[in-house]
Amino acid sequence: MENRMRRLFVLLLIGVLALAVAVSRRAPTSQTTPRLDVAEALAAPLDGFERAFAPRPFTFPRDHGAHPTFQTEWWYYTGNLFAENGDRFGFQLTFFRRALSPEPPATGSAWHTNQIYFAHFALTDRERERFQAEERWARGAVGLAGADAPPYRVWLDDWRVEAIAEDADQVRLFATHADGTTLDLVAEAQKPLVLHGEAGWSPKDDAPGNASYYYSFTRMQAEGRIVRPDASAVAVRGTAWMDHEFSTSALGEDQVGWDWFSIQLDDGWELMYFQLRRADGTVDTVSGGTLIAPDGTTTMLARDDVQLEVEATWESPRTGALYPAAWRLRVPAQALDVRITPVLNDQELDVSVQYWEGAVDVRGTHGGTPVQGVGYVELTGYAQSMRGRF
Numbered sequence: 001m002e003n004r005m006r007r008l009f010v011l012l013l014i015g016v017l018a019l020a021v022a023v024s025r026r027a028p029t030s031q032t033t034p035r036l037d038v039a040e041a042l043a044a045p046l047d048g049f050e051r052a053f054a055p056r057p058f059t060f061p062r063d064h065g066a067h068p069t070f071q072t073e074w075w076y077y078t079g080n081l082f083a084e085n086g087d088r089f090g091f092q093l094t095f096f097r098r099a100l101s102p103e104p105p106a107t108g109s110a111w112h113t114n115q116i117y118f119a120h121f122a123l124t125d126r127e128r129e130r131f132q133a134e135e136r137w138a139r140g141a142v143g144l145a146g147a148d149a150p151p152y153r154v155w156l157d158d159w160r161v162e163a164i165a166e167d168a169d170q171v172r173l174f175a176t177h178a179d180g181t182t183l184d185l186v187a188e189a190q191k192p193l194v195l196h197g198e199a200g201w202s203p204k205d206d207a208p209g210n211a212s213y214y215y216s217f218t219r220m221q222a223e224g225r226i227v228r229p230d231a232s233a234v235a236v237r238g239t240a241w242m243d244h245e246f247s248t249s250a251l252g253e254d255q256v257g258w259d260w261f262s263i264q265l266d267d268g269w270e271l272m273y274f275q276l277r278r279a280d281g282t283v284d285t286v287s288g289g290t291l292i293a294p295d296g297t298t299t300m301l302a303r304d305d306v307q308l309e310v311e312a313t314w315e316s317p318r319t320g321a322l323y324p325a326a327w328r329l330r331v332p333a334q335a336l337d338v339r340i341t342p343v344l345n346d347q348e349l350d351v352s353v354q355y356w357e358g359a360v361d362v363r364g365t366h367g368g369t370p371v372q373g374v375g376y377v378e379l380t381g382y383a384q385s386m387r388g389r390f
Contacts, residue, residue, distance in 0.1 A: 046071060048102030049248040051209030055201040058215070060193075064168040064244065065149030066097055067213075068104075068115060071248040073097040075147065075154045077161065077173060078262065079187070079222050079240030080359050080374035089226055089236060090124035090343055090359025090376070091183050092133075093161070093175050095154045097140065097147060115140030119156040120351065121175040123183065124359050125228065126343050131358070133349045134177050168242070169193075169217065173224075180231060185224035187240045189217040191296045196272065196289075198300075202245075203286050204276065205252035212247035218262070218270040218292050239264050241376065254278045257381015259308075261289075261329070261340070263362050265373035268294030271336070273306055273329070277381060291334060299334070306331055314345040319354045321383035338364030340375065354383035 050069040067073055074096045081089040096118040105112045117140050122133035138144040138156050145156040152163035152171070159175040169189040176182040196202050196214045203211040220240040227233050241262045251257075255276050263271040273289030287303040312326035327340040340360050347358025355378065362373040380386050 046248050049099065051248050052201060052211040052213055053209050055199040056213060058195070058200060058213075061150040061152055061163075061167045063149070064152040066115075066147040067246045068097075068099055069102070070246045071099045073147075073246035074244070075161065076243040076245075077187070077240055078357075078359075078376040079185075079220070079238055080264075080376075081185075081222060081226065081236035081238035083234045083236050087234060088126040088343060088359075089234075089238075090126075090347075091185075091226075092120060092122040092357055092376070093159065093173055093183065094120045095145075095147065095156060095159075095161070110142050111139070113139050113141040115146075117145035117156050119145075119159050120349065121159060121177065121183065122347075122349060122357065123177070123181055123226070124343055124347055128228075129344060131344055131347050132177060132179075132181065133351060135349075135351045168244075173240075176227075177229075179229045180227060181229050182227035183224075184227075185222050185236075185240070187220040187222040187242075189242075190219045190221055191217070191292070193217050194272075194290060194292055194296075194298055196300075204247075204249055205255070205284075205286060207252065210249040210252070212245045212249060214243070214245040216244070216262075216272065217242040218272065219264055239374065241270075251276070251386055252284065254280075255284060256385040257379070258386075259324070259380075260378040261327075261375060262377075263329075263338070263340070263373055263375040265338075265362065265366060265371045267366055267369070267371050269336075269366065269371075271329075271331075273301065273308070275303070275306075275308065279385070291331065291336075301331065305333060311339070314342075316346070316348050316354075316356075316383070318348065318350050319383040321348070321354065321356075323348070323356045323379050323382050335367045336364070338362050338366075338371070338373075340377065342377070348383075353386075355380040356382065 049071045077093045098116050101114045104114045118137045120135050124131050140146050147154040150166040152168045154161050161171050161173050164170045173185045194216050200213050202214040222240040223237045225233050256279050258276045260274045270292040275287035276284040289301040291299040307330040309328045310324040314325035315322050330337045343359040348356045357378045360375045
């Protein structure tokens with residue numbers, strides 16, 4: 001969901017305006033570093049930006065690129081990878097764009113811009129019980145960061161996703177941590193892209209215009225290599241998921257965070273589901289998702305179509321946040337009943353704003369037949385409310 005990224009942009013703004021490029025890394029033994037309160041700076045006015053009031057036509061490959069008339073945008077890649085010896089990895093590589101004003105600055109300087117970019121690269125290494133994440137930011141000027149199409153590419157410094165041809169259905173992903181940990185993959189879509197919500201229009205609140213334009217490649221075949229901190233290279237294969245979303249909106253007045261699920265089953269089906277949580281613990285009525293069949297046809301899911309139960313929790317030793325750590329997810333009309341468990345409990349990103357995002361395993365039944373699969377889950381608003389921070 002688009003909403004999950006606004007929490008990230010305040011520190012990005014501060015860093016860019018100071019002409020700084022900051023990188024923070026957290027391995028399992030690192031200490032929490034001081035951070036600024038982002039709430040006040042995130043309360044930016046929405047006036048003058050384009051809003052998502054209704055469905056719009058998409059034009060590809062152009063719409064894979066940036067939409068600077070909207071305030072917020074992100075390109076989001078996650079995946080589960082396996083080595084021949086059975087080693088298991090999860091990755092997250094995300095790029096975020098934030099407009100500081102509706103119009104670019106009236107100046108001829110190449111350094112001046114109203115666009116800032118922010119990125120996260122996180123890697124889960126199951127066998128070594130290691131999760132690490134870094135964040136970077138830069139201004140969208142002089143080639144430091146940006147997003148184009150065609151040909152499709154999005155980048156920040158040397159972190160990048162770029163089309164092998166012109167479109168986004170076959171891409172190369174590259175990112176490296178300060179300790180040398182590296183992700184280098186080629187990912188190719190195995191299905192057509194999916195437009196979520198109503199033809200790609202995904203409301204996040206009842207307020208007019210408080211919605212996003214949202215689409216995904218829900219099953220990409222990924223192959224390449226991972227380099228561990230000890231410089232050992234591991235050949236990997238697996239599946240990836242790509243989300244792209246843009247909007248000018250924010251959480252509703254009573255919303256504090258969200259839970260987002262992407263699931264890839266071994267029977268060829270995928271599921272995207274998000275729920276927006278209110279302060280009283282209830283789930284907002286605009287929550288929902290998409291079920292994708294093996295042939296690419298889709299079924300839109302409303303909140304009441306999905307039953308989600310938390311079966312375990314995990315408390316972060318750094319933030320004290322109590323996160324869900326196992327779920328039972330059911331879609332009765334589709335005879336889908338699965339349990340979802342994290343690959344590692346500790347997949348919390350302790351960066352500008354703390355949240356949990358990690359690789360998961362999936363097992364259960366679909367249509368009465370046993371299924372298993374992999375996925376990614378994102379959990380926000382558990383370490384602190386997201387309201388007022390984006």
